[in-house]
Amino acid sequence: MSETAKLILEGKEYEFPVFTGSENEKAIDISKLRDQTGYVTLDTGYKNTGATTSKLTYLDGEEGILRHGGYSIEDLTNHASYMEVCYMLFNGELPNKEQLAAFETKISRHTLVHEDMKKIFDAYPTNSHPMGQLIAMVSSLSSFYPASLNPNRNDEAKRLTMFRMLAKMPTIVGMVYKKSIGHPIIYPNNNLDYVTNYLYMTFGNVTENFEVDPVIVEAMNKLLILHADHEQNCSTSTVRIVGSSQANLYAAISAGIAALWGPLHGGANQQVIEMLENIKADGGDTEKWINKAKDKNDPFRLMGFGHRVYKNFDPRALLIKDACDKVLNKLGINDPVLEIAKKLEETALKDPYFIERKLFPNVDFYSGIIYRAMGFPVEMFTPLFALGRLPGWIAQWKEMIDENQPIGRPRQIYTGYPLRDWKPIEKR
Numbered sequence: 239m240s241e242t243a244k245l246i247l248e249g250k251e252y253e254f255p256v257f258t259g260s261e262n263e264k265a266i267d268i269s270k271l272r273d274q275t276g277y278v279t280l281d282t283g284y285k286n287t288g289a290t291t292s293k294l295t296y297l298d299g300e301e302g303i304l305r306h307g308g309y310s311i312e313d314l315t316n317h318a319s320y321m322e323v324c325y326m327l328f329n330g331e332l333p334n335k336e337q338l339a340a341f342e343t344k345i346s347r348h349t350l351v352h353e354d355m356k357k358i359f360d361a362y363p364t365n366s367h368p369m370g371q372l373i374a375m376v377s378s379l380s381s382f383y384p385a386s387l388n389p390n391r392n393d394e395a396k397r398l399t400m401f402r403m404l405a406k407m408p409t410i411v412g413m414v415y416k417k418s419i420g421h422p423i424i425y426p427n428n429n430l431d432y433v434t435n436y437l438y439m440t441f442g443n444v445t446e447n448f449e450v451d452p453v454i455v456e457a458m459n460k461l462l463i464l465h466a467d468h469e470q471n472c473s474t475s476t477v478r479i480v481g482s483s484q485a486n487l488y489a490a491i492s493a494g495i496a497a498l499w500g501p502l503h504g505g506a507n508q509q510v511i512e513m514l515e516n517i518k519a520d521g522g523d524t525e526k527w528i529n530k531a532k533d534k535n536d537p538f539r540l541m542g543f544g545h546r547v548y549k550n551f552d553p554r555a556l557l558i559k560d561a562c563d564k565v566l567n568k569l570g571i572n573d574p575v576l577e578i579a580k581k582l583e584e585t586a587l588k589d590p591y592f593i594e595r596k597l598f599p600n601v602d603f604y605s606g607i608i609y610r611a612m613g614f615p616v617e618m619f620t621p622l623f624a625l626g627r628l629p630g631w632i633a634q635w636k637e638m639i640d641e642n643q644p645i646g647r648p649r650q651i652y653t654g655y656p657l658r659d660w661k662p663i664e665k666r
Contacts, residue, residue: 247275261296278649289470290478290643294327294633297469299547304554306467307331315557320462321345321432324404327467327633328397342432348405349426349435351375351413352382356423359413368414368621369499375410377492379403386486389639396639399487400632407628408432411621412439418615433459436625441613453568454612457561461605464554465623467630473497473504477631478638479646487635494631495624504620507606510542511616514575514582522574524581532591542603543586544596554601562604565611579607 241256243266252274257265265288272278281287296305304311307326314323318332325333325341333341358378362371379402380386386399413423416439424439434450437458442448468474477494481487498504517527530538545552566576583599586592609619 245275247277257291259291261298272649278651280651284475284648289475289646290638292470292634292637293330294630294637295467295469297547299545300549302548302550302553304468311464311553312557315460315463315554318463319431319433320459320466323463323466324629327629328400328636344401345405345432346428348402349409349428351379351406351409355379355382356413359417362417364417364420368418368617369495369624371414371417372410372621372624373492373495373499375414376403376407376488376495378488379406380486380488383488386488389481389484389486396636400636403487403491403632404628407625408436409439411618411625412436414621415440415614415618418617433462451568453564457565457608457612460558460561461608461622462626464558464601464605465626467627467633471503472500473627474631474634477635478643481635481638482643482646484645487632490635491628491631494627498624498627499620504623506541506600506602507609507623508616508619510579510603510606511575511610511619513541514578517578518575522578524578524585528582528585528589540582540586540597542600542606543592543598545600548600550596551598552600555599555604558601558604558608559599562608562611565608569611571611573611576607576611579603 241258242253243256245252245254252271254271255267257267259265268279279287294306296308297303306314306323307330309326309332318326319338321342322332322338325338355375355378359371359375362374383399383402385391385395386402389396389399409426416423422444424442424444426435427438428435430438434455437450437454438448441450470478473494476497477490480493481490485493501509517524520526527538527540530536531540583603586597586599592598605623606616606619609622610616614622
């Protein structure tokens with residue numbers, strides 16, 4: 239007999255099936271709760287609500303586990319290319335050499351954006367926020383590919399839209415950066431791999447040849463993999479719920495970018511650098527700020543330490559720390575802000591206060607340091623997050639469309655006035 243959960247309401251007993259995931263996760267299936275009882279659940283922020291099943295990503299915050307398609311994040315980050323991870327998220331399996339080569343070729347054939355998009359892009363103020371530009375540019379892709387407006391046309395058309403989105407994102411993010419510094423855009427070079435091509439479009443210049451440092455490419459590859467998907471977070475859930483209305487992929491992705499823009503989600507690594515800048519401006523006394531973080535009466539919190547989901551450690555942080563050290567050593571940067579970061583990291587890894595509370599540096603702490611060392615301004619950190627998370631968003635959208643999931647429609651508990659009598663304006 240299958241396991242069930244019993245609920246007693248107003249003296250009447252109801253039974254609901256228990257759903258078990260492939261990693262033995264347990265969930266009470268309340269799909270018919272309102273129909274049978276008239277009740278709904280109240281779960282502010284959906285922290286205890288499974289809105290969907292998914293084969294893409296498994297996350298265990300208590301044990302510090304992250305897997306994509308059954309593969310550990312450690313194996314993927316240490317051995318795979320970003321394109322291999324993208325292929326796996328799209329198809330459910332890692333590619334062989336021939337499949338990977340064909341996939342990379344398909345992506346490289348769609349890296350250019352329509353020249354008319356540059357006219358739209360040129361109209362944005364140079365100092366406008368990169369995320370605002372990114373949202374608008376991605377959304378506008380649907381105007382250039384009207385066939386994408388119907389997400390259910392056929393599998394071939396759907397995959398073409400997915401390939402276009404993945405291929406054009408680095409070009410658009412590169413354009414956004416070039417505009418911020420007043421430089422002409424760099425067109426993609428399809429002789430380069432995905433990650434190298436992005437860095438070329440970002441740091442290359444029309445006036446001279448540019449070769450990307452392999453250490454930087456390796457670090458960026460790892461960062462993109464570490465951000466590729468992270469289960470049903472705010473932006474991913476946004477992509478799914480927008481896509482559930484049958485909106486096109488470009489609209490759903492632009493909505494996900496908008497959700498990522500919020501400082502409580504994608505802006506965490508930017509907040510890390512801003513915190514370090516503040517400590518530097520205050521004189522660089524890290525001990526003072528460590529004590530402020532320990533003082534429960536002080537509102538100051540260390541950015542980039544601890545994680546909402548990972549209750550033990552962030553497995554991504556352990557993986558990116560090595561890349562961070564390599565980048566800093568390779569570039570030989572003498573940056574007082576990064577020196578402050580090293581001191582904070584050293585303290586947090588040794589101080590009993592942080593160890594007992596499991597407040598270890600997370601992926602946002604190290605990614606912010608790496609991006610700064612590479613030469614990215616803080617305003618570009620969140621677009622870089624979006625670039626990494628893109629294959630996860632696309633794969634989540636595809637999974638939802640393939641399964642023909644219904645439109646998302648959360649319920650609410652009304653807490654306003656009950657029925658009131660209308661009063662003419664003269665009597666109010």
